[in-house]
Amino acid sequence: MERIERIHALHRILSAARYPVTVQRLQEDLECSRATVYRDLAYLRDYLMAPVIGNGEAGFQYDHKEAQRFELPGLWLSSEELHALLAAQQLLVRSGGGVLSNALAPLQQRIEKLLDEHAGGRRLPVERVRVVPHRTRKLDETAFRVVATAVLDRKPLSFEYRARSTDERTRRTVSPQRLTHYRDNWYLDAWDHDRDALRSFSVDRISGAKLLETAVHDVADEELDRHLASSYGIFSGTPKGWATIVFSAKAARWVADEHWHSQQQGRYLSDGRYELKVPYSAGRELLMDVMHYGSEAEVVEPASLREQARTLHALALSNYER
Template sequence: MEQLSRAMQLHHLLLTSRQPPSRDYLLERLECSVSTFKRLLQTLREQHQIPIIFDRALGGYRYETEPDSLTLPSAFFTESELFALLMAEQLLDQAQPGLLGTSIARLRTQTRELLGRDRSGRSLLRLHLVARQSVKTEIFDTVLNALLCANRLQFGYRRVEGSSAENSHRAVSPQTLLWYRDNWYLIAFCHAREALRIFALSRMDRPQLLTELAVVCDEAEVAALLGSGYGIFPGSTPLRAEVLFDPSAAPWVEPVQWHPEQQMERLADGRIYLAIPFNDLRELTRDLLRFAAEMEVISPPELRQAVVAAMTAGLERHGT
């Protein structure tokens, strides 16, 4: 991978330098010896037909043909690395259709050809995203543009709390995009609340890019927003959930990392004890209800009550 890294850096230097860079300049930027540089040039020229020449009149290296017709040698990648590229491309394309467009169409085609997909006709990779909330392309593009330009953003927002919803107008400073559980979220500094907040892109309406520069928050603040508790909902003081699962739930409970700080133990009677920190009842309650007939919440009381209330409401709805 070191050779690939130098090849990519050399490619960037040749494309971006106003004048063909000299050998001494390239050696300094690539942080390599003369012999290593010569081997790199030989590999690029002979094995991958990359036409790099030394222009004596200009005293530096350049491409002999137009840069737009060149691609970096894909042979530098192992098959597992090419497969990882294909997986990342397909994940992004399914996560947000139209995001990649034609910008990496050549890379996508080359990767699939090198992996033999066109010859074999088989697909070695399938991604099936479940419960993905739809985000309009124009909304995603506007949010992404605000992030890249470091400008403020305003939009209408529909906040859902239980069975009720609240519509509001927000002006924010975008900090980062978050892909969580097959859905897109924007972490941003809300100027109305004067604090960091998390916004689901699927609940945004008519976002507009503003001319004011965004407020940039410290990375530690952004990381702290998600807190140390379970799920995406923020909170300052996590509570501790303790849950017992029946042995029948083991295949779906034991292999899962519920939280980096979880405590999990298989008891003598075959049940599974799980303890995790959490900040908000909503997400954890919904996840535990998947095991409604196979688990019992031991503590805290408010989590136990929330699960029991949801079960009771479900029984009442199906009572007839």
Template sequence: MAEIDRYYAYQTLFSGRKAVPKMEFLKKLEISPATFKRDLAMLRDRLNTPILYDRDLGGYRLENPDAFQQLPGLWFSQEEALALMTIQTMIGQLEPGLLGPKLKPLQTRLNKILETQGADANVLSQRIRVVHAGKRRMPLKSFELVAKATVDRKQVEIVHLNRQSGESVKRIISPQQLIHYRDNWYVDAWCHLRGGVRSFSIDAIEHCLLLEHDAKDIDREQLLKTMQSGYGIFGGQANAWAELKFTPERARWVQHEEWHPDQKGTLHKDGSYTLQVPYSDERELIGDILRMGPDVKVLGPAPLVKQMKDALQKMQKQYA
């Protein structure tokens, strides 16, 4: 009998009884005394199930009759527990306060499991570090409401700040998916005001109200085509391909990077590297190209080349 099957078998044997004799466990579960001893240790130490031997009743009983009902049917090996603890630690550093309180009971349980196996979970926080770049402060309440609406398939009324225009607009959205992109959270949603799919930065949501109306569902393939066919978070339906040529020095890094799932790359004999990526909105793409400085040259298309020239001329005027 597998461990998980024995767990439920123990639960069945204890159900509605004050105590269960040892021999009944051995017979019903078809296990040896040594296995029974290991099971007791596992149930007590790993699953926090308080099983006690009662001499007066002549068997084992639960200190808390609801112990099994209070515990999820989860069994973790040391490797699995360590992996979950690693994820928990990374989430805590990624967005402090976001999921930590919700996962605190699980974290406590995982700590105890690892301790019984000779591992120290506390060292994880000292050995794992998440470095942020360009992270913006996000209102926790807005994230929680948007996340709940996304999972429960409900509409949300938001007041969203358009940073380009500086205008705050009230609108109703039907969240489709949450995106964590470059250290910031976004929600792809159907905008009932504009009648189309839009991406909203959650940190720019000034007010958020969960509604009772069911969310409008968008076909998954259509959503991906609309929001992820182009470069960057602005996504959109790609209508052009940027062709970038990197110097041999920069190519050592860029040839291993994924700028877009549909990108095309060519490594040349001189060590230089040509990268082609689809895009619909050039704003983020231009910013990433400028970060590369003189290590990249835009070969096409012509409108993107002109926009790069204009941007560089404006930059040069700043230092004239």
């Protein structure tokens, strides 16, 4: 449970309690340590000015007279919740004037009401918080609708796919499994019947999509997670191994706080540099992100990935030698 959730839960417990609540019970209800309970109580009392009374022996509660006038202040949303609400609001605004505008108007109003409630009745200047799309690709809206329908209606799909890496056009017949939004772009995770394997397709490279009436091949969620989420990036698959990247002390200020993969391992080295380890399958996407740091990053292991990084840097340098 995140801290903001614990504070809300702690506030509810103390608000409803007629008698002091023991620290042991708070530990159990909040699923945290004794020290965390005391820290959250101190934060609630000293920073949020909540009427917390009591001690560690007798337990804690709200002063009943003062509790009637106390409310948690302002905007109590986590960064992820705020981003989700604002992104949803801006997407709804952008849909205005089309077929969806009237149908989505009630949802837009509910989001705005929720934001207002979390702001204690004040109007939030949401226009001061920006959700900026980054490197989005132009989609064929017709193809996207067909793909989305196939995923949600559980129907097989046939389409022409133009691979970005080779520019080769192929006709694919697939059983859609998931539609994934990743780095501001859409991808179709599907079972490729011709290759008898799971594949990820960039939706912006799909054309001529048609729904089929044959039976769909469903892949278990556990297998999808194992294949699609076990390695680095969107084009994952079963990990070949672990990549080790060392970042300079300067870059460490950013990298140490970044989420690269759910199983990543990171540590500071004695000289201030930062060592990051992530599981990977196809190295190209990982190397694209590593090369974003330029000379501040070094691929250490495995040797094959290090050589690939060296080659890419050499090719990039050759562009400046004439």
